[in-house]
Amino acid sequence: MAQQIGSQSWDTDVLIVGAGPVGLTLACELLRRGVSCRLIEQLETPYTIVRAHALQPRTLELFDRMGLIEPVLRQGGEVPPWYLYDGQKRVGELGFAPLKQEPYPGMWFIQQPTVEHILHERLQELGGNIEYSHNLTQLQNSPNGITATVVAPDKTVELRARYLVGCDGGHSTTRHLLGIPFTGKTLPGLLLIAEVDMDWARSRNRAHIWLHPNGLFSATFIEEVGKWQLVVAAPALSREQVPTASLDLFQQLFQQRTGDMHTRLSNPSWTSVFAINQRLARNYRQEQAFLAGDAAHVHSPAGGLGMNTGIQDAYNLAWKLALVIKDRAYPALLDTYEEERRPVGELLLQATEANTTVALSGNAGMRFMRDHLLLPLTRLPALKRKATQRGAQLDLNYRTSSLARSDELSNVKTAYSAAYLQNKLLQLVTPTLLQAGDRAPDGTCLQALDHNATSLFQEMRGTSWHLLLFAGRPGPRPYIQGLIGLAQQIEARLGAWSSEVLPLLIISSYQQLRAHNWPGKVLLDPEGRLHKRYGAQGQALYLVRPDGYIGFRGFPGRPEALFDYLDTIFLPPQISPTKEEAHV
Missing domain, CATH: 3.30.70.2450 (Alpha-Beta Plaits)
Known part of the structure; x- marks a missing residue:
């Protein structure tokens, strides 16, 4: 049934082309957020050939947010060690060092068809389905929406959608119809x-x-x-x-x-x-159409990053599309998809080409260096951990994104407070201190009211942003009251959209909260581990996006900086954007 919105009529909000793991992830996340979509696939039945073998820790974190981590863990297993041979003689073994601080410490061995099956089941639970044997043949793309000609077994139909996303692989019909160049090279062999x-x-x-x-x-x-x-x-x-x-x-x-x-x-x-082709789409967006997964980037399979990067593309795009389609965010939020994900695609091509050169080279000198220098070095625990961390995709960040903002200076009264100066000193001596654009890490804590064990990731499951309010060391009542007041101001400011940003008050002592009647969620960090991991020696706040990256980092002492950040993303409640108003 067509939707009538203003003077426009659409058959669906989003038309997704391609029902692999990327298209399925996108469809599930849109439906979970109340956005309609249609998912078409040119194949007659699900794809059963195993092209990808493992999920990286960063992708596992996204499946955790989606509520799918249990079937993923149940149907997969640890990546097996690699036995190395020279002829009939075993000459070594390669393995991965677990990342002990992380909830998912290493790659998880699970085949692509199994991942697709898990996603397909979730899609059906959400009321969606895959339309098999549907081929996209023509496309009209304009600022007002998409008109797509789709050939099905018994008919040819025209579908109108507000947006279209091509998740249809390296030979993408969507990319071809949009005329987006796919530049790169073919590696030898x-x-x-x-x-x-x-x-x-x-x-x-x-x-x-x-x-x-x-x-x-x-x-x-x-x-x-x-x-x-x-x-x-x-x-x-x-x-x-x-x-x-x-x-x-x-x-x-x-x-x-x-x-x-x-x-x-x-x-x-x-x-x-x-x-082995190494190619990248010149752009990931063209008016109302987007590319994701292999439709946007193809590369060597060395490193096991293709399916993972595509799933992460889809997740990044899904929450942004949902906010814009529901008239809760300015349309230019969608421009940050390409701004953030295309550089990741560039890094992916560089990394996989380097891996391929080392692993598959026919050059005698390169083989000697690989077999007699690089492989022995990978047995060292420190290098094992480094290799695992790099492959885990936990270090990917959006620090240069227009959605990443830090309020380094508080106002005059607090700019040189002990908390501020302590934080600046930490930045100087700890270059790994979290910044806006970084992945928000996990950590164990307690639910303050009943002292049940939990984790930050468990508390941030769902589709919302989360405002992490760190109380720092125990202090007087006004200290906590200011954080609670900030959370209440955010709720009032967003009005009908307040469910999009959920506050989490993180305290180091329950005494900090006594005599405060606040119905919001409170986490207890008695040993200060969460505070330490986030560099929160004093009061600090982190606004975490729906995909688990830090959008804003600052101090509660100057709420205007946070308000300004939110105002660049969220529309005032009940206000629909015009083209001139759209900004980020």
Whole structure:
């Protein structure tokens, strides 16, 4: 049924093209926020080939916010260690060092089809569905909305939507119809992949990797399909030399790379051969249309970041679309999607190309450095932790975004207060101190009223922003009363939109709250761990966005700075934006 809003009529708020993990994440998050969407997919049935194997800790945090972490953890497992071989001799083992401070300390081994199944179930719970065998063929994109021609098995229809998001992969029809350039390069060599049966007795709980002068060869057992996935690097081959990947070719490469002349490969469920493309869309937005996931960036699979980055694209865009569509935020909020996510895509291409050069190179000098210098170094605990942290995507930040703002100076009365000076000193001696644009970290605490154990992430689940009000050291009643007053001012200022920003008062002693009759949520941090992790020696506030990044960082002593920040994002209640009013 078409929606009539003002003089415009739409069949749906958002048309999503492509029902992989990116499109499914976007659809679930829009529906969870009360925004209508239609999700179309050109395939006839769900995609079952395993292209991606793991979720990074940052993506697990988003699934936690979505309320999906339990099935993800239940249906996955820890990433297996990698056994390294030179022929028949095992020469080493690679593993990952857990990030002990984090709720999800490392990659989680779960296959893409399983992730899609979990998301599809949630989509259905939210009242959505996938429209299979629907092909986007034409597109009209204007500031007033989208008109899309979609060919279904029994009809051709025109759909009108306020926005369209292309999540339709590296060969994106959406990107092609929008005419957005997809620039980059093709790396030398090929990757060959197959899923097969193998009559050997090697452990299924390990990944097996052979270091060979002609390129790496890996074998990993995929529990969901009951087969071994083989990945072969062929840096010296071209598509002209290997147009297709047959079982016989994989048998030949297996024997060459491993020296195992007895194990037989059989019953392939699929095989593939492809060149490694590194490409990035020139822009992620064009008027009312957006690109996300592989439609915006394709790259080497080295590092396991593709599915994860796409899911994070979708989450970033979903909360912004919802606020704008519901007339709670200025439309220019949507410009920050490309502003924030395209630089992440650029970093992704740089990192995966470097990983590919090291891991798959056919250069003798590079192989020697990899096998005799880099691999031994990765056994050192400190470097293991560094590698795990980098791959976890927890260090990605939006510090340069227009949505990241810090109020470094309070007003004249408090600019040189002990709390302010202490904070400035911490910034000088602790360069890792949290800044606006950083991911907001987790930490354990207690629910103040009943002293039940909880965590900050548990308390921030949902779709809202959260205003973290740190009380600092125990102080007199006015000290706490000022924080409570600020929370009440925010609620009054947002009016009908007040549910979009939820305050969390974080105190170090329950005595700080006694005699205060405040119905809001209070967390107790008796050992000061949360205060320390956020660098809150005195009073401090952090406004955390719906995607878990810090939007604003400041001091409660000057609420005007926070009010100004909120005013650049949120519309006054009941006011709809005009084009001239839109700003961030």
